[in-house]
Amino acid sequence: MDTAQAVQAAFPSAIWIVLAVCAVLSAVGFYKFVYFLSVGYGFAVSGAGVAIWILYGPSMGVWEMILCLLLLVYGIRLGGFLLWREIKSASYRKTLNEATGGGKPIPIFVKVVIWVCVAVMYVLQVSPVFYRAANGESGGASIAGAVLMALALVLESLADKQKSAAKKENPHRFCDRGLYKWVRCPNYLGEILFWTGVLISGVGALHGWVQWLIAVLGYVLIVYVMFSGAKRLEVRQNKNYGDDPEYRAYTKKTPILIPFIPLYHLTDVKFIVV
Secondary structure: OOHHHHHHHHOOHHHHHHHHHHHHHHHHHHOOHHHHHOHHHHHHHHHHHHHHHHHHHHHOOHHHHHHHHHHHHHHHHHHHHHHHHHHHOHHHHHHHHHHOOOOOOOOHHHHHHHHHHHHHHHHHHHHHHHHHHHOOOOOHHHHHHHHHHHHHHHHHHHHHHHHHHHHHHOOOOOOOOHHHHOOOOHHHHHHHHHHHHHHHHOOOOOOHHHHHHHHHHHHHHHHHHHHHHHHHHHHHHHHHHOOOHHHHHHHHHOOOOOOOOOOOOOOOOOOOOO
């Protein structure tokens, strides 16, 4: 496949429909800026899963449909949880406010640029599932990817539930119970594993180097976002709990993002921007 064919195969008309869906659903960020990367993110991924199903459903196999269903469930769970957390938690609302400049007005130009960028990124992320459906491919990678995505959903949901319970019991203490005994950001780990499953699902179904480039770029971007989120959380927790000997001991023995990998701190990693 030459370059022109690879580019043509990577951008069928249907991919622009998926992009439009992601753009519309992530536009909630114009209501509240942080929603571009939180609630709008979840809704956009859900919408992409539904769009792929509608566009290619009649020609898709069972496991390809399951991939779309997992995207839908993932996005609804994440977007719903973040909305619920914002409504219930004053401290979370304060964190969101601080993350967006303390309520300072953000120029519309900046909002539009961020909106376009995140909508494109969300399409890149779901592209392995899209291309598998668009190319009419079925195979074992669909099963492997779906299984990992499902397990990651369970991991992420359990991590959120455990942290919510711990904060309800003691809002002023860091969480080190359950999954948090093994890794300090198990919810972000769940995110990485979910999108690893999405990428795996595309193996054997991606046609040409451009489709591979799009799929890998989407994966690299979301992994970077998760590491950036983990670094941001570390900075905030250091500020809140840095004087607590138990917290300092916890951070020295518990990896920040990947269990059993001795990476304990990200604050000194310069290329990860928060």
